[in-house]
Every structure is written in structure tokens, then in C-alpha cells.
Amino acid sequence: MQPFNETANQTESQYYMEILAEQERLKANRFPGVRTVLVVLSSAGMAYDVDGFRGRIHSAYPDAAVFFMTTQGQALGAVSQGHVDLLIDLTGARQRQGFLFARLMRSKSRYTVGRNAGFWRKRIYDRVFDEKAKDNAKRLQSFGPLAREHDVQRQVLSLAGVAAVPHAESAQDRGKVIALELPPLSRHV
Numbered sequence: 706m707q708p709f710n711e712t713a714n715q716t717e718s719q720y721y722m723e724i725l726a727e728q729e730r731l732k733a734n735r736f737p738g739v740r741t742v743l744v745v746l747s748s749a750g751m752a753y754d755v756d757g758f759r760g761r762i763h764s765a766y767p768d769a770a771v772f773f774m775t776t777q778g779q780a781l782g783a784v785s786q787g788h789v790d791l792l793i794d795l796t797g798a799r800q801r802q803g804f805l806f807a808r809l810m811r812s813k814s815r816y817t818v819g820r821n822a823g824f825w826r827k828r829i830y831d832r833v834f835d836e837k838a839k840d841n842a843k844r845l846q847s848f849g850p851l852a853r854e855h856d857v858q859r860q861v862l863s864l865a866g867v868a869a870v871p872h873a874e875s876a877q878d879r880g881k882v883i884a885l886e887l888p889p890l891s892r893h894v
Contacts, residue, residue, distance in 0.1 A: 728868070731765070734832075735866030736816045739766045739790040743814065747795040748776045750851050752858040752869075755781065765867040766791070776802045787813065793865050794819030794830070795858050818865040820857060832864040 742762055753761065759771045772785035776796050792814035796802055800822070811817055811829045821827050821835040836845060836857050845853050859869035 731863060731866050731868055733866075734864060735765060736791055739769050739816070741786060741789040742766060742769045742771045742791045742793065743774060743785050743789040743810075744771065745774050745776065745792070745794040745796055745810070745819075746781070747797055747854065747858065748800045749797055750854040752855040752862075761862065761867050761869070762793075765865070776800050778806065788815075789813060790815045791865065792817045792819070793861065793867075794826075795861055796820065796822060797836075797854065797857065798822040818861060820861055834860045834864055836860075 744758055744762070751758075755773055758773070762769060762771050769790070772783060772789070773781040774785070775781060792810050794807070794810060794817065796806075797820055807819070807826050807829050817830040818832045819826055819830045819834075821833045821837065827833050827835070834857065835841060841860075845856060848856060862869055
């Protein structure tokens with residue numbers, strides 16, 4: 706029998722409390738009545754592939770149709786409708802985009818979330834992740850360019866109420882049970 710380790714128990718409890726607080730914060734960040742989502746992908750790198758983005762968005766907004774667009778305004782896959790409920794703009798600084806692209810996207814969407822890059826996004830978008838803010842810049846300074854891009858994209862997704870890392874219970878290990886359920890290896894001639 707192992708002795709009770711109070712410090713390990715407190716650390717594990719603290720870890721789970723942080724996960725619960727993060728899930729509550731994500732629920733509070735979700736927008737009501739979202740049926741269509743348009744994601745403008747970053748040209749610097751992607752934190753997830755298109756299917757990964759779609760899966761994470763569907764976990765937050767199960768009834769939503771998800772569309773993707775490049776920074777130049779070209780559709781990836783199905784073309785979105787004229788008007789969308791939620792725009793998630795992952796375009797960063799120094800990425801080619803039309804001069805009034807943010808204003809055009811704002812006029813086509815009900816809610817907007819993005820990065821503070823380009824002209825007037827802080828005033829145009831509903832929620833903006835400012836990577837140049839003092840606290841964020843200090844934290845992101847230790848990352849490499851690609852890891853920095855991934856972290857910023859995860860922060861933008863969390864502002865939209867989309868979980869970057871889904872938390873779920875693991876299934877029971879069935880390795881021994883499956884082997885017992887298999888038929889015997891005998892040949893019938």
C-alpha cells in the first residue's frame with residue numbers, strides 16, 4: 706500500500722480545477738445562435754489541419770456549417786453564403802490581405818473574432834487577441850515562429866469559445882477482453 710502523498714494530491718486537484726475553469730471560460734465565450742462559421746486561415750502556418758479546425762468548431766457549435774477562406778479571399782472547399790454568423794480571422798501581421806478586408810468581413814458577419822493585425826481590427830471586431838500586449842508579448846517571446854503562430858491561433862479560438870484541446874474520458878482498456886472473444890485458430894478442411 707502506498708502512503709498518502711498530500712502534495713501530489715493537491716497538485717492533481719489544482720490541475721483538474723484549472724481544466725474546469727478553462728471549460729467554464731470557453732462556455733462563457735460562446736456566441737448564441739451560431740449556424741454558420743467562416744474561418745480565414747493564416748498564411749504563416751496552421752495550428753490544425755482543416756478537418757481539425759472543423760472538428761473543434763463542431764464540438765463548440767454542433768449545428769454550425771463551417772467554411773474556410775484564404776487570406777486572399779479564396780474559398781477552400783465549399784463556398785460560404787453571403788452572410789455568416791461567426792467569423793474567426795486567424796490572419797496575422799504582415800500577411801497579404803486586401804486593404805479593407807476586415808471591414809468587408811465585418812459587414813458579412815454577425816460576430817467577429819480575430820487578431821489585432823492590420824487596420825482598425827481592434828475597433829471593428831467584437832473580440833480581438835492582441836499579441837503585442839505586454840503580457841502576451843512577454844509570454845510569446847520564448848516561442849519559435851511556428852510555435853508562436855500556433856499558440857496565437859489557439860488563443861483566438863478560445864475567444865470564440867472553441868476548445869483548443871478537447872478534454873474527454875479515456876475508454877476502458879479492452880485489450881485482454883478482445884483477445885478472449887476471438888474465435889479459435891483452427892483450420893477446417
